[in-house]
Amino acid sequence: MSYMDKSITEIHELLKSKKVTSDELVKEALEKTHEIQDKCNAFVTILDDAKGSEVTDNLLSGIPYGVKDNYSTKGILSTGSSNTLKDYVPFFDATVVEKLNAAGAVKVNKTALDEFGMGGTGTTCHTGAVRNPWDLKRMCAGSSAGSSAAVAAGVYPYALGSDTGDSIRKPAAYCGIVGYKPTYGMISRYGLFPYASSLDHCGVLTRSVLDAAIVTDVIKGKDKNDMTTWDSSKINLEKACTGKVKGKKLCYIKEITDKNRYKNASKELLEHLDNFQKTLDKARELGMIVDEVSVDEKLLRAEPSVYNIISYAEATSNLSNLTGIIFGPRGDGDNYIEMMKDHRTKGFSPLIKRRFVIGSYVLQKENQERYFKNAQRVRRLLVDRWKEIFKDYDAVILPVSQGPAKLLDAPKEELDENTTILEEHLQIGNFGGFPSITIPNGFINNLPVGVNITGNCYDDENVINIAYALESSMDYKNQIVKEVK
Numbered sequence: 001m002s003y004m005d006k007s008i009t010e011i012h013e014l015l016k017s018k019k020v021t022s023d024e025l026v027k028e029a030l031e032k033t034h035e036i037q038d039k040c041n042a043f044v045t046i047l048d049d050a051k052g053s054e055v056t057d058n059l060l061s062g063i064p065y066g067v068k069d070n071y072s073t074k075g076i077l078s079t080g081s082s083n084t085l086k087d088y089v090p091f092f093d094a095t096v097v098e099k100l101n102a103a104g105a106v107k108v109n110k111t112a113l114d115e116f117g118m119g120g121t122g123t124t125c126h127t128g129a130v131r132n133p134w135d136l137k138r139m140c141a142g143s144s145a146g147s148s149a150a151v152a153a154g155v156y157p158y159a160l161g162s163d164t165g166d167s168i169r170k171p172a173a174y175c176g177i178v179g180y181k182p183t184y185g186m187i188s189r190y191g192l193f194p195y196a197s198s199l200d201h202c203g204v205l206t207r208s209v210l211d212a213a214i215v216t217d218v219i220k221g222k223d224k225n226d227m228t229t230w231d232s233s234k235i236n237l238e239k240a241c242t243g244k245v246k247g248k249k250l251c252y253i254k255e256i257t258d259k260n261r262y263k264n265a266s267k268e269l270l271e272h273l274d275n276f277q278k279t280l281d282k283a284r285e286l287g288m289i290v291d292e293v294s295v296d297e298k299l300l301r302a303e304p305s306v307y308n309i310i311s312y313a314e315a316t317s318n319l320s321n322l323t324g325i326i327f328g329p330r331g332d333g334d335n336y337i338e339m340m341k342d343h344r345t346k347g348f349s350p351l352i353k354r355r356f357v358i359g360s361y362v363l364q365k366e367n368q369e370r371y372f373k374n375a376q377r378v379r380r381l382l383v384d385r386w387k388e389i390f391k392d393y394d395a396v397i398l399p400v401s402q403g404p405a406k407l408l409d410a411p412k413e414e415l416d417e418n419t420t421i422l423e424e425h426l427q428i429g430n431f432g433g434f435p436s437i438t439i440p441n442g443f444i445n446n447l448p449v450g451v452n453i454t455g456n457c458y459d460d461e462n463v464i465n466i467a468y469a470l471e472s473s474m475d476y477k478n479q480i481v482k483e484v485k
């Protein structure tokens, strides 16, 4: 009998009625972890000594889960999937992990990510690329690659992720699961390794919207250790899942979804966009109003550059403490400058180094006005446009990415001006700190694709409920990969 492929409430009922024990669940999760490690390479650390815990009224008690390896876990290796921290063992738990401990949840592994969350492929982890359980030749996207692979493969019902540009919401789509990042500051980031502080969000990967709501209710809250957190005690996401959406207003952006705009579009892309239109029809059948809205194309096209400039600049500053002096392996050299240089040269992958070079460049005094400050201004314009949309609409609904998961050995595509915005638009959710959730939206070529719903700040209950209703109108709730091969 397997339990880890069930929903949180189902597992909780089974625990309560003593049909299964927490120890048995932990054993199953660990066995699956090893099986998936062999196939998908999804984990940095496997906690083979994990023990079951007491079952209480808390829905998460006694149930195993996974932690992305950029969360600090007390006494447990926490690497950020980087060689610069390959031996780092924190002496404290991230607030989120502390809250899950208090709830009686049981962590069974630490999951692999693109180094420090910087990347969207799940291939730059110091432990090697993560493979997609739906097709092992394909990537999971990233950076929350290991967490997504594990949840999709049925290792446990949920795992922690983090999202600076789309790192929860894109791998969720590629793995056919749910990925949710709530409003900025709803979940404390204390103990999460920072990447770009003005964009970083904690969040969850699950197999249903209700499970995402249940976990987020437990881990959210104001934290004295993170001054960006706010009081969300009146928000109850689980209760918000009513499915009552009649009269709710959704919109999609013409410049992103109109297939006539994509010259030389692949068959896959056209199918993906048609599939999205069918989902809009489902929303209409549920009684929601769905309109098309137009956004200045120039503004949309500026979005990826704005993201790169701001996130690289903030990352350069945030990660300057990685010198090998305080944490991580010591570098070689005759003095501390040489030692730091050696540590960083050997420790970071080329992708990260490139980002630091660009980040330093845009932060240089003479370049700041032209690049960094201008990027901030365009960020503001994009956020203002989205806020204007939210005056008339409950949420923006858009397809995730250009289609299903890409092959791991696919030739690196040149950035295609036409499709970049389709690939990168989720980052606007980070610019504005908007609550944003991806849910499965069927299959193209037998591979899962996703649809995203993004609403206004603090309107998480509404966003979650819209996603819940839409999910209920489709057949992809609680889906898992039946056989990973």
Ligand code: GLN
Residues within 6 Å of the ligand: 117, 118, 119, 120, 142, 143, 162, 163, 164, 165, 166, 167, 168, 195, 311
């Ligand atoms: N793919 C984006 C990047 O490379 C987003 C990563 C993230 O959200 N952590 O920065």
